[in-house]
Amino acid sequence: FLFQEKIITASFYNWVSAMVAKLAKICTLRISPQTLNFILSDKVAGGGVSMWCELEQENFFSEFQMEGVSAENNAIYLELTSENLSRALKTAQNARALKVKLTNKHFPCLTVSIELLSVSSSSRIVTHDIPVKVIPRKLWKDLQEPTVPNSDVSIYLPVLKTMKSIVEKMRNLSSHLIIEANLSGDLNLKIETELVCVTTHFKDLGNPPLASEDASQDRDPEQMAEVRIDIRKLLQFLAGQQVNPTRAVCNIVSNKLVHFDLLHEDVSLQYFIPAFS
Amino acid sequence: MKCLVTGGNVKVLGKAVHSLSRIGEELYLEPLEDGLSLRTVNSSRSAYACFLFAPLFFQQYQAAAPGQEALRCKILMKSFLAAFRSLAMVEKSVEKCCISLNGRSSRLVVQLHCRYGVRKTHNLSFQDCESLQAIFDPALCSHVLRAPARVLGEAVLPFPPALAEVTLGIGCGRRVILRSYQEEEADSSVRAMVTEMSIGEEDFQQLQAQEGAAITFCLKEFRGLLSFAESANLSLSIHFDAPGRPAIFAVKDILLDGHFVLATMSESDLHSPAPHRLVPPLQAHSTPHLDDFANDDIDSYMIAMETTVDSEGSRAGPSIPLSPGLRPPCSPGPYSEDNDAEPSTEPGTPPPKKFRSLFFGSILAPAHSPPGPSPVLAEDSEGEG
Numbered sequence: 267f268l269f270q271e272k273i274i275t276a277s278f279y280n281w282v283s284a285m286v287a288k289l290a291k292i293c294t295l296r297i298s299p300q301t302l303n304f305i306l307s308d309k310v311a312g313g314g315v316s317m318w319c320e321l322e323q324e325n326f327f328s329e330f331q332m333e334g335v336s337a338e339n340n341a342i343y344l345e346l347t348s349e350n351l352s353r354a355l356k357t358a359q360n361a362r363a364l365k366v367k368l369t370n371k372h373f374p375c376l377t378v379s380i381e382l383l384s385v386s387s388s389s390r391i392v393t394h395d396i397p398v399k400v401i402p403r404k405l406w407k408d409l410q411e412p413t414v415p416n417s418d419v420s421i422y423l424p425v426l427k428t429m430k431s432i433v434e435k436m437r438n439l440s441s442h443l444i445i446e447a448n449l450s451g452d453l454n455l456k457i458e459t460e461l462v463c464v465t466t467h468f469k470d471l472g473n474p475p476l477a478s479e480d481a482s483q484d485r486d487p488e489q490m491a492e493v494r495i496d497i498r499k500l501l502q503f504l505a506g507q508q509v510n511p512t513r514a515v516c517n518i519v520s521n522k523l524v525h526f527d528l529l530h531e532d533v534s535l536q537y538f539i540p541a542f543s
Numbered sequence: 544m545k546c547l548v549t550g551g552n553v554k555v556l557g558k559a560v561h562s563l564s565r566i567g568e569e570l571y572l573e574p575l576e577d578g579l580s581l582r583t584v585n586s587s588r589s590a591y592a593c594f595l596f597a598p599l600f601f602q603q604y605q606a607a608a609p610g611q612e613a614l615r616c617k618i619l620m621k622s623f624l625a626a627f628r629s630l631a632m633v634e635k636s637v638e639k640c641c642i643s644l645n646g647r648s649s650r651l652v653v654q655l656h657c658r659y660g661v662r663k664t665h666n667l668s669f670q671d672c673e674s675l676q677a678i679f680d681p682a683l684c685s686h687v688l689r690a691p692a693r694v695l696g697e698a699v700l701p702f703p704p705a706l707a708e709v710t711l712g713i714g715c716g717r718r719v720i721l722r723s724y725q726e727e728e729a730d731s732s733v734r735a736m737v738t739e740m741s742i743g744e745e746d747f748q749q750l751q752a753q754e755g756a757a758i759t760f761c762l763k764e765f766r767g768l769l770s771f772a773e774s775a776n777l778s779l780s781i782h783f784d785a786p787g788r789p790a791i792f793a794v795k796d797i798l799l800d801g802h803f804v805l806a807t808m809s810e811s812d813l814h815s816p817a818p819h820r821l822v823p824p825l826q827a828h829s830t831p832h833l834d835d836f837a838n839d840d841i842d843s844y845m846i847a848m849e850t851t852v853d854s855e856g857s858r859a860g861p862s863i864p865l866s867p868g869l870r871p872p873c874s875p876g877p878y879s880e881d882n883d884a885e886p887s888t889e890p891g892t893p894p895p896k897k898f899r900s901l902f903f904g905s906i907l908a909p910a911h912s913p914p915g916p917s918p919v920l921a922e923d924s925e926g927e928g
Contacts, residue, residue: 350736357701373734388743392701397734 282321282533287352288506289317289537294401294409295351295376297332298341300324304348305409314540315499316412325532342368343401343409346376354378354394362389374398412538414525417517418491420476421447423526424468426514429455430504432466437497439464442542445500445524446492447516449473449485457497474515491518493541503537511535544574544614545643547603552798553640553655557627558771559594559801564620565767566592566803571675572644572651573615574606578799579642582675583620589806590764591677600798602639614644616669618651626653626665636661644669679804681791684782686752688719692772692779692794694746699769701738702762708808709765711781712757717744724759724808748778758783758790758807768792768803786810 282304286293290306306317323330334340358364358380365379375395382390401409423429432455436443440457447453453468503526513529526537548556559581563570567583567590574580578597584590598604607613626640627633639656653665681687688711698721702709708724722739744750772779772794783790787809794801 347736353703354736354738375737384746388745390697390743390746391741393739393741394701395737395739397736 282319282530283348283352283355285506285508285535286317286319287348289502290348292345293317293348295344295346295398296341296409297344298334299330299332302326303411307409307412314538316538318411318536320534322532339403339406341406343406344368344374344376344398345401346396346398350394350396351376351378354380354396357382357392357394368398369395371395374400412536414517414527414536415519415523417525418485418520419447419449419518420474421449421451421453421516421518422472422474423514423516424453424471426504426507426510430501430507433497433501433504436464436466437501441497442494443497443500444492444494445516445518446490447471447518448490449487452488452490453516454490491520493518493521493524493539495524495539496542499539503539544579544607544645545603545605545641546574546579546601548600548640548642549602549638551634552600553637554630554634555600555775555799556596556640557630557633558774559596559799560620560624560627561630562767562771562801563592563594564624566590566764568620569617570620570623571615571617571672572669573674574613574644576606579604579606584675584677585764590761591675591804592764592767592802593677594799594801596799597797608645615672615674616644616651617672618667618669622665622667623651623653626655626663677804679789679791679802681780681782681793681802684784684788684791686713686756686783687749687780688747688752689749689778689780690747692769692775692777694742695769695779696773698740698742699762699766701740703738706762708759709762710757710759711783713750713752713754714741715754717750717754718742719744719747719750749780752783756783758786760790760805760807764803764805765792768794768801771801783807 286304290304294303294305294307296303296305300323302321302323304317304319306315332340332342334342355364355378358378360383361380362383363381367377367379369375369377371377374397376398378394378396380392380394382392384390433443436455436457439462440459442457444456444458445453446456451469451471451473453471454465455468456465457463507528509530511528511530515527517525517527519525522541524539524541526535526539528535528537560570563581563583567585569583571582572579573582575595578595578600580593580595582591582593584592633655636657637655638658641654641656642651643654644651649668650666651669653667655663655665657663698719699709702721702723706723710720710722710724712720712722714720719742720739721742723735723737725735725737769779775794775796777794777796780793781790782793786807788807789804790807792803792805
């Protein structure tokens with residue numbers, strides 16, 4: 267599984283890595299010929315939160331070469347500390363050129379090599395060696411794209427920044443939050459404690475067209491599907507969203523799961539928060 | 544002693560104190576004919592910092608009351624810094640700063656005259672003090688680099704703020720290379736990221752060093768001087784020699800000069816394997832003019848302390864020899880003089896990191912030579928006295 271080299275043009279979105287760094291301390295980077303994925307599949311440690319972020323490599327890299335383990339298993343899975351990658355790419359904000367390579371300098375590294383724009387004639391080069399752990403093939407099955415369950419309600423999200431500031435304030439009052447929505451474009455964020463109940467209502471959000479016709483035909487559009495989740499997990503997810511996405515959908519499986527499906531330009535992010543048990 | 548600082552210089556003074564506070568916890572204030580000197584040293588004696596403000600820096604400068612000897616004092620850095628805590632406030636509202644010390648009162652008075660007639664007075668207690676002098680001479684160093692502070696500021700930008708040590712050296716093509724230095728952990732499950740920055744020779748105003756020359760020093764301490772130099776828009780020069788010899792970082796302009804002298808890791812402290820080394824180890828040169836410092840024996844590094852002679856003629860205790868193997872200055876946690884880092888003899892374990900302490904000596908008046916083993920005293924080459 268060998269050398270792989272990418273030359274990224276200045277349009278690479280390093281905020282992707284900044285976002286990932288906020289969502290997962292340690293994550294898996296999956297490299298395959300077409301796509302790049304950031305995966306968090308932390309069943310126990312994350313309390314069941316999972317994340318799947320996908321980018322089409324051709325949208326970002328001017329040159330991309332990779333070789334996986336074998337032709338059938340043409341992928342490389344690397345575990346790394348997200349903050350390292352985010353910090354390395356942050357240096358690239360004023361880069362003339364950026365190269366990422368998998369190297370072995372006494373231990374496997376993702377070497378990010380950045381040529382900086384410089385006022386003077388001489389170039390400045392920054393190299394970051396990010397230690398990575400190559401994940402053996404037998405563990406790949408735990409790191410596959412999560413299946414999207416059939417949701418009871420699918421709704422477009424309100425402006426994430428607004429949602430974040432509301433949830434931040436609610437966090438002071440309660441450790442759980444109920445998120446509920448219906449097919450009429452209504453979404454509510456509710457907290458209920460002994461002393462106080464607070465609900466924020468979002469209306470006219472719109473619902474995406476339904477994938478499966480049959481299940482939802484019977485559903486009363488006003489009926490709410492709800493999930494009670496750990497408020498910190500929701501907050502962690504919202505904190506990672508610096509920019510408002512192109513498309514943001516929330517899928518709720520009653521009392522089981524909330525699934526956030528975001529699209530930021532060419533990057534898709536899915537985040538699953540299980541119901542609080 | 545009495546001096547008055549006005550206008551923008553108050554902020555410069557404040558910035559200098561902030562820089563010094565990154566190094567040590569005690570500030571040695573000494574009014575000299577050449578100007579006011581502010582010095583500090585860290586607890587493990589591996590970093591020394593000094594700013595000298597020329598008389599012209601002040602609107603009024605009086606080193607000593609006529610007929611009297613100049614007094615020097617040592618104060619808690621924290622207390623002195625409190626007067627300049629918020630540089631933004633200092634810049635915005637302080638019009639003048641008056642620092643005075645007289646023998647009768649036992650207080651150092653720092654008085655800030657602010658806008659709207661507001662006056663803030665800090666009365667700081669001080670201790671009679673030792674004369675703190677580090678012995679170093681930039682001219683004796685074989686390698687020099689000089690660049691605008693901005694270039695060096697940009698050079699350290701990719702490194703995490705928490706990084707303790709960095710290696711600076713000259714690589715192929717006379718490029719200046721800065722690389723994060725990480726101690727190799729025996730437990731290699733969590734490895735740290737290694738960052739390297741390479742800058743072309745053209746960015747430097749002066750580069751007198753061979754390819755292969757390199758030193759490893761505490762980045763956190765260096766940042767103290769760097770931030771001062773950036774704010775004052777000065778050039779910073781780095782004078783260094785073989786690994787293990789102290790490196791001298793200096794800034795200078797007509798009104799002030801600043802020196803930070805930092806210990807560097809010696810050959811035996813730097814761990815192998817070679818690929819992690821920035822450049823091949825520097826061959827030990829025998830340079831005659833370094834004879835004074837040729838003896839690396841830690842016992843020859845000493846601090847000879849002396850009090851000022853006040854009217855009662857009291858004296859400080861005997862000179863304090865340094866204990867070898869002091870905890871590295873950059874390790875987190877409270878400074879401690881406990882020598883609990885025994886050299887490890889297990890194969891494959893790197894030796895504990897040790898910054899050799901710098902040498903200090905004192906300007907000895909003949910009547911006050913300290914007792915104890917004979918110190919190595921080189922001429923004080925700073926020319927102060």
